[in-house]
Every structure is written in C-alpha cells, then in structure tokens.
Amino acid sequence: MAKTSAPEVALPKARSNWEILHRALRYFRPHWKIATANMACALLSLVFSFAFPQVTQFIIDDVVGHHEISLLTPAIMALLAAYLARDFFDSLRIRVNSIFEQDVIYDMRGEIYGRLQRLPVQSFDKTSSGDLMTRVMDDVTAVERVVIDGFEMGVISLVSVLAVGTILLFKNAELALYVVVPVPILIIGTLWYTKAAHARYRMQRLAAATMNALLSDNLQGVRQIKAFGQEDQEGARFAVYADALRRRSLAVMNLWSIYSPAMNFVGSLGIILVLIVGGPLVVSGRMTLGELVGFIFYLPLFYDPIGRLHRLNQMFQAARASSERIYDIIDTTEEGANRQNAVALSQPVRGDVRYRNVSFSYGTSIDALKDITLHARPGQMIALVGPTGAGKSTLVNLLLAFYQRSAGKIEIDGQDIDRVTIESLRGAIGVVSQDVFLFNGTIRENVLFACGDATDEDVFAACRAANCHEFIQALPDGYDSRVGERGIRLSVGERQRISIARAILKNAPILILDEATASVDTATEHLIQEALQRLTSHRTSFVVAHRLSTVRHADQIIVLRHGEIVERGTHAELLKRDGLYRMLCRTQDETYLDGDMGRILSFASSNVPKTMAAEHER
Ligand SMILES: Nc1ncnc2c1ncn2[C@@H]1O[C@H](COP(=O)(O)OP(=O)(O)OP(=O)(O)O)[C@@H](O)[C@H]1O
Ligand SMILES: [Mg+2]
Structure with a gap:
C-alpha cells in the first residue's frame, strides 16, 4: 500500500478571546497615529451618514407637510453635500486603512520570520515547512484583518449603535424601547456562535496547513513521484486533503449561513415592532409621519452595525484560530534563551x-x-x-x-x-554538511554566503581550492549562474564542491566536513583532499x-x-x-x-x- 498517512501538522494550544485581543492590540502601539487617522475618517464618514434620515424627516414634515417647496432645494443641497462628505471620508478611510493594514502585516511577518529563524533546529524536525509557510502567509493575513478592520469595524459599529440608540431615545423614548427588544436574543446568539465557530475554524486552519504541508512535500519530491510513477496516487492523496479542507471550510460557512440570517431576522423583528406601535402613534397624532419615517430610516443605522459586529465576531473567531498558530511559534523558546550570561x-x-x-x-x-x-x-x-x-x-x-x-x-x-x-x-566553525544545500541564487552568492564582504579574488581562491573554479568559469554565466532551488541545476558533486568553497572562504578555526567529498570522483576527490589537507593543517577538523x-x-x-x-x-x-x-x-x-x-x-x-x-x- 502506498503512503497514506497525513503530513504531520500540530494543533496549536487553544487560547482565550481575551488573550488574542490583548495581544493583537500590541501591534497597534507603533502605528497609533495612522490608527487614529483611520478612526477619524471612519467617524466623520459615519456622522455624515446620519444626514439622510434627518433630511428625510425635514422634507416630509416641513417641506411637504407645510407646503414650503422653496425649502426643498436647500434641503436637497444639504443632503448632497452630506453624501459627498460621507463618501469623501470613506475614500480617505480606505486609503489610510490599507496603509495601516500593510504596515501591520509587515511587522507581523517580520516578527514571525525573525522568530522562526531563532527556533531550535529541533522545532524544524517537528514542523513541516508547508505548515510554517501557511502561518507566515495566510494566518498573518487573518490576524491582521481582525486587528485592522476588526478594530475599525468594532469601534464604528459600537459608536453608531450607541449614537443612533441615543438619537432614537430622544426622538421617541417609547418606540426606542421596542427597538432594543431583540438585543438580548442577539447577544445569546452571538455567544453560541463564538463557541461553535472557534472549534470549526481551528479544524479548518489545521486542514489548510495539512494540505499545504503535503503540497510542499510533494513539490520537493516531484522527481521521486515521477520516477516511481506515483502521480495518480499522489494526486488522489492530495485530493483527500483538499477535500478535507473543502469540508472544514463548508462547516465554517454553514454555521455562518445559519447564524447571520437568523440574527438579521431577529433584528428585523425590531422594525416590525416599530411599525406595529408607531402606526397608531401617527394616526392618534402623537407623532408626525415625518418623525416615524425618519425613525424607521434610522433603524438600519442601528441594526446594520449589530450585523457588522456579528461579522466581526466571525472574523475574530477565524483570526483566533490563526493567532493560536502564530503565537505558538512566537512563544516557543528561542535558541540560546538559556544562555543569558x-x-x-x-x-x-x-x-x-x-x-x-x-x-x-x-x-x-x-x-x-x-x-x-x-x-x-x-x-x-x-x-x-x-x-x-x-x-x-x-x-x-x-x-x-x-x-x-x-x-x-x-x-x-x-x-x-x-x-x-x-x-x-x-x-x-566552518561546515560542509552531509546534505548539501544551496540557496536559490547565483553561485557567487552561495559561496559568499558566510562571508559577504569577501572580494572576488577571495571567492576565486576558495573555489580553486575546492576545485570548482574551472567548471564554474566554463558555465555561460560563470559565477553569476543561477543554481535553482536547492541547487538543483548543478550536479551533486558540483554542489558539494561549492559548499566546500563556502566553508573554505569562511576561514574558521574549526572545520566540520561531513561526507564532504562523498559525491565527487576519485580524481577530483584527490585534488580536493590536497586542498583540504592544506586547509586543515592549521585548524582543528x-x-x-x-x-x-x-x-x-x-x-x-x-x-x-x-x-x-x-x-x-x-x-x-x-x-x-x-x-x-x-x-x-x-x-x-x-x-x-x-x-x-x-x-x-x-x-x-x-x-x-x-x-x-x-x-x-x-
Ligand atoms: N533529526 C532526527 N530526528 C530523529 N532521529 C534522528 C534525526 N537525525 C538522525 N536521527 C537518528 O539518529 C541516529 C544517528 O544518525 P546520524 O545522522 O548521526 O548517523 P550517521 O552516522 O551520520 O549516518 P550516515 O553515515 O548515514 O550519515 C540514526 O539512528 C537516525 O535515525
Ligand atoms: Mg551522517
């Protein structure tokens, strides 16, 4: 039976909403200015959106009701100006928000990559590179989304719920009470969703990481897959994990498909209640028609933000699952952490x-x-x-x-x-390791890897000693030839000699040569041996x-x-x-x-x- 086991991907430690929120806020601190600008634009845009119900009420009661048709033009002009202002600030908000967003992504990626580099080698034995890639790319984006959009959306929604709630209370306290009837149901629904969604998002992130781990493993082993004719089997295996991701993602969306419309429906009950109670109020003359219409036009400004808070909760649960995967890396003890002194x-x-x-x-x-x-x-x-x-x-x-x-x-x-x-x-210590690894760059860059400030002459001398100068020069691009991923465009013996040149150039007092000449022919080996003998004569090897x-x-x-x-x-x-x-x-x-x-x-x-x-x- 061919390989069927899943690539190893660990489920991260579960963390509370508070911990995630608290830690996310940390990314704000260096960007507080742009965060403030973002918030100011969003608030201004929000304020100008209140003009519509207000002007509508004015037109119905004062313009139409009192036949003051001359007031229509100024009212329309005021509304037009308000719309213009609303959308101008919205455009500005999107711009500022994008800058803020990219800044935070940049910081987070930098932090997580910096951390990754300092993890002990043992961590990399346990975690697949596909999983780590998923964390640096996708998970960071999910977390950032909640940090930036979530922050903005959360604050604006809260402000608008409170502001509109207060306006409604002043307009008609009795009607306003009916507006808040659905709120407790909305809160209970939200708590239920938070719990259910978190578990599902965790599984979805795990499925994504597993699929990516398999993908990166198979891309690296593509020659083996071809040589052993395993394309179909591996294709089927990939399909299994892609399907798992499909199902996990659907599980998340199915939950949302129940939660989001249900919450909308509950919200709409408020509008129905207002109509039931408000209609008779207008008929009995305790309220003008304009006031009722204005009141009803305010309601979306009250319920929409509540809907947005729900979406925010969805984003937050997704981000929580992603954050857990990121913080697992950030919280791993760094290499050398026990070496304070x-x-x-x-x-x-x-x-x-x-x-x-x-x-x-x-x-x-x-x-x-x-x-x-x-x-x-x-x-x-x-x-x-x-x-x-x-x-x-x-x-x-x-x-x-x-x-x-x-x-x-x-x-x-x-x-x-x-x-x-x-x-x-x-x-x-200079090392030529057993599994030679060249970076996807030029030969020169690979030799210079340990010693960036060496001159061309130093590089040539090291390559001569490692007996690779001639073959490099014979290449069309010489030292600027690109070696491909892991050095795939070179023969194993060529790679090995370049890695020897790299170690020679480092010129360290201790040298480790782990099967350094295992893949070169005996004549070449003899030449390299001579060079290495010169090299090792005055250093411990x-x-x-x-x-x-x-x-x-x-x-x-x-x-x-x-x-x-x-x-x-x-x-x-x-x-x-x-x-x-x-x-x-x-x-x-x-x-x-x-x-x-x-x-x-x-x-x-x-x-x-x-x-x-x-x-x-x-
Ligand atoms: N990263 C690792 N995680 C777990 N076990 C490992 C790891 N690397 C090596 N081993 C195990 O440790 C033992 C020693 O491995 P090591 O690579 O040191 O052998 P070696 O003498 O260098 O062999 P070779 O001549 O094949 O290179 C082996 O049994 C191997 O299975
Ligand atoms: Mg070995």
Missing part, C-alpha cells in the same frame, strides 16, 4: 575541542550518542567513521549546538559551549567519511557504532587491532590488507607526519 568565545580560537561523557537522544527511547568522550587538540584532524546511522553527523551537529545534549559537556578551548554565545560558537582512504592520515580515527565509540587510534594502530575499523577497511578494499602491510603502514604514516607527534602526545 553567555560570553563570546575567547579570541583567537585555538580549536581545542573536548567532548566529555556526552550523551544525546532525539527524543526517542534510543540514545543517538552514548557517553562520548574525545579530545581534539588544536590543528588535529579527527576522523569519524562507522556504519550508517552510527551517530557521526549527530556528534558533529552537537558541536554546532543544533541540539541540546542530555548529558555531558562540550568545551572549546576550555570554554563550555553552553556558556558562549551561539553567534561566536557558530562563527568559529572533524572529518566524517565512509570512504576510509580519505581519513587514513587523520590524527585520530574515532570508530562509532550504535552511538558509542568502539575504537579509537591512528590508522596504523587500528589496523593492528582486529576490530570494526579493520573490518570496514577490508570490506572497502580487499587488496588493502592482503597486500604488503608494511608498505601500507609506511604510506599511511609518511603521508601524515603529524600522526606520530599526536601519538607521542598521548
């Missing part, structure tokens, strides 16, 4: 690295590393070898503080890496390699298996032992051990004069 790594970094009884687990019951103790002296090359899954990459990633150890200590020049700043720690010939001359070879160090020593020492290393060597190169042992050993040691020195040191 951290100091910079003392300069210059000599590169003395010690692991003391380090253990680590990825959160499963199996330890990825168990009681690792090792010492790399300044300038030494430490090779990490062992079967796949042994924990080699994990071991070097701990030096970069990508993950928090469960036990033990790591020191650089005697300084505990937990007590130094993340920037200074990572600044001291950790070299992970499956091809054991590349680490023969290391000062110390550490053999890992199941997260434990099972052997350590120089190539020559390890060959003498009948252990895992010797077995690995034998499987890689039968002739290697069957041949003249003395010749092999002398080759190994003559290539690395440092090895002997290191042995003496021990």
Whole structure:
C-alpha cells in the first residue's frame, strides 16, 4: 500500500478571546497615529451618514407637510453635500486603512520570520515547512484583518449603535424601547456562535496547513513521484486533503449561513415592532409621519452595525484560530534563551575541542550518542567513521549546538559551549554538511554566503581550492549562474564542491566536513583532499567519511557504532587491532590488507607526519 498517512501538522494550544485581543492590540502601539487617522475618517464618514434620515424627516414634515417647496432645494443641497462628505471620508478611510493594514502585516511577518529563524533546529524536525509557510502567509493575513478592520469595524459599529440608540431615545423614548427588544436574543446568539465557530475554524486552519504541508512535500519530491510513477496516487492523496479542507471550510460557512440570517431576522423583528406601535402613534397624532419615517430610516443605522459586529465576531473567531498558530511559534523558546550570561568565545580560537561523557537522544527511547568522550587538540584532524546511522553527523551537529545534549559537556578551548554565545560558537566553525544545500541564487552568492564582504579574488581562491573554479568559469554565466532551488541545476558533486568553497572562504578555526567529498570522483576527490589537507593543517577538523582512504592520515580515527565509540587510534594502530575499523577497511578494499602491510603502514604514516607527534602526545 502506498503512503497514506497525513503530513504531520500540530494543533496549536487553544487560547482565550481575551488573550488574542490583548495581544493583537500590541501591534497597534507603533502605528497609533495612522490608527487614529483611520478612526477619524471612519467617524466623520459615519456622522455624515446620519444626514439622510434627518433630511428625510425635514422634507416630509416641513417641506411637504407645510407646503414650503422653496425649502426643498436647500434641503436637497444639504443632503448632497452630506453624501459627498460621507463618501469623501470613506475614500480617505480606505486609503489610510490599507496603509495601516500593510504596515501591520509587515511587522507581523517580520516578527514571525525573525522568530522562526531563532527556533531550535529541533522545532524544524517537528514542523513541516508547508505548515510554517501557511502561518507566515495566510494566518498573518487573518490576524491582521481582525486587528485592522476588526478594530475599525468594532469601534464604528459600537459608536453608531450607541449614537443612533441615543438619537432614537430622544426622538421617541417609547418606540426606542421596542427597538432594543431583540438585543438580548442577539447577544445569546452571538455567544453560541463564538463557541461553535472557534472549534470549526481551528479544524479548518489545521486542514489548510495539512494540505499545504503535503503540497510542499510533494513539490520537493516531484522527481521521486515521477520516477516511481506515483502521480495518480499522489494526486488522489492530495485530493483527500483538499477535500478535507473543502469540508472544514463548508462547516465554517454553514454555521455562518445559519447564524447571520437568523440574527438579521431577529433584528428585523425590531422594525416590525416599530411599525406595529408607531402606526397608531401617527394616526392618534402623537407623532408626525415625518418623525416615524425618519425613525424607521434610522433603524438600519442601528441594526446594520449589530450585523457588522456579528461579522466581526466571525472574523475574530477565524483570526483566533490563526493567532493560536502564530503565537505558538512566537512563544516557543528561542535558541540560546538559556544562555543569558553567555560570553563570546575567547579570541583567537585555538580549536581545542573536548567532548566529555556526552550523551544525546532525539527524543526517542534510543540514545543517538552514548557517553562520548574525545579530545581534539588544536590543528588535529579527527576522523569519524562507522556504519550508517552510527551517530557521526549527530556528534558533529552537537558541536554546532543544533541540539541540546542530555548529558555531558562540550568545551572549546576550555570554554563550555553552553556558556558562549551561539553567534561566536557558530562563527568559529566552518561546515560542509552531509546534505548539501544551496540557496536559490547565483553561485557567487552561495559561496559568499558566510562571508559577504569577501572580494572576488577571495571567492576565486576558495573555489580553486575546492576545485570548482574551472567548471564554474566554463558555465555561460560563470559565477553569476543561477543554481535553482536547492541547487538543483548543478550536479551533486558540483554542489558539494561549492559548499566546500563556502566553508573554505569562511576561514574558521574549526572545520566540520561531513561526507564532504562523498559525491565527487576519485580524481577530483584527490585534488580536493590536497586542498583540504592544506586547509586543515592549521585548524582543528572533524572529518566524517565512509570512504576510509580519505581519513587514513587523520590524527585520530574515532570508530562509532550504535552511538558509542568502539575504537579509537591512528590508522596504523587500528589496523593492528582486529576490530570494526579493520573490518570496514577490508570490506572497502580487499587488496588493502592482503597486500604488503608494511608498505601500507609506511604510506599511511609518511603521508601524515603529524600522526606520530599526536601519538607521542598521548
Ligand atoms: N533529526 C532526527 N530526528 C530523529 N532521529 C534522528 C534525526 N537525525 C538522525 N536521527 C537518528 O539518529 C541516529 C544517528 O544518525 P546520524 O545522522 O548521526 O548517523 P550517521 O552516522 O551520520 O549516518 P550516515 O553515515 O548515514 O550519515 C540514526 O539512528 C537516525 O535515525
Ligand atoms: Mg551522517
């Protein structure tokens, strides 16, 4: 059976209306001026909209009622002016509102992206990039909508309900009482909707994030999908999650389809009541016809804002579900939050690295590393070898503080890496990681990634050392060639050499090469090895390699298996032992051990004069 499980997307922590409101208001503070302008325009527009019922009443009672036809023209002119003013301020409001809106979106995206970058690596192991994309793009927009439009809509609606309510009370207190009869029902309906909608919106956001997670996963794996002929299956799988989103969205809208008209209906009951009670009042002469018509024309100005408050509640519940997803990220503890008193790594970094009884687990019951103790002296090359899954990459990633150890200590020049700043720690380490990643830009940008102010000459020199200068120059656009997403337009070996050039350019005192030359041919590898040897001769390096010939001359070879160090020593020492290393060597190169042992050993040691020195040191 093909893959059927849903992409992993977590449901965020539920949060109260108050928390969401309170936190949303925070985004206002820096923009209070534009917020005020927005509100002023909205209020002015609202005030001028009151002219219509007022002028209508005047025309019916004073112009028509008293046959004062000469007053009609000024009344019409006044109404025209009021309409013009209303729409002018509305136009201004839309403009100001858009600026305000985009400013807040910009702030929020900046904050959430800034946060994302500072999350521990572990968070990214758990959350899919499609889910995170949804949060930065869609969820931010949903939250912003309520912050801006909601704020404006809420205030204007409240003001207009109160203002119109007061006007109605003054016009005719008795009739005004009937107007508010439906209000308690409206409040109860709103409370019911708030609860029901929140749960549905949460599920809808989850469905959207799940679909996006699948989408981004499949777009990245499009070659695999094609190669394994899984287009139809994946299409069907996508349809399942797109359908889930369709159903979740419908669930939200269905609720709204009941709530919104029901509330409108209840509101209309007020108009009916006014007609029932108002009609006889006019007939009995206790109220003029103009007053009743004016009163009725005011009613939409009372009930429409109540309807808008309902829509606002809908928006707010949608935004609440989105906010929860955003605040989950914003509230995640930042990487390095436990390093308040951290100091910079003392300069210059000599590169003395010690692991003391380090253990680590990825959160499963199996330890990825168990009681690792090792010492790399300044300038030494430490090779990490062992079967796949042994924990080699994990071991070097701990030096970069990508993950928090469960036990033990790591020191650089005697300084505990937990007590130094993340920037200074990572600044001291150059990395060529196992899964090479190039950014979607030019080759030059990718090499310059670690060291933006390097000159072209520096870039060329680094590329020459990584043996990629020639092939780059042969490209039509040379160093300005674009590499495509993840560097897809280059071969794996080419990507690997560019990432080596990037690490060379960084010129850090400690170097991590995790399978750095695994994907290049042996002739190229030989050239890169020479360059790396020059590079590693005066810096501490950790070299992970499956091809054991590349680490023969290391000062110390550490053999890992199941997260434990099972052997350590120089190539020559390890060959003498009948252990895992010797077995690995034998499987890689039968002739290697069957041949003249003395010749092999002398080759190994003559290539690395440092090895002997290191042995003496021990
Ligand atoms: N991000 C992760 N989350 C959970 N488990 C992981 C993660 N990365 C690695 N592991 C597990 O930790 C163990 C060690 O993995 P590691 O990548 O360190 O092996 P390795 O020695 O580098 O292997 P290889 O030679 O294949 O690169 C493996 O069993 C692997 O399944
Ligand atoms: Mg690895």
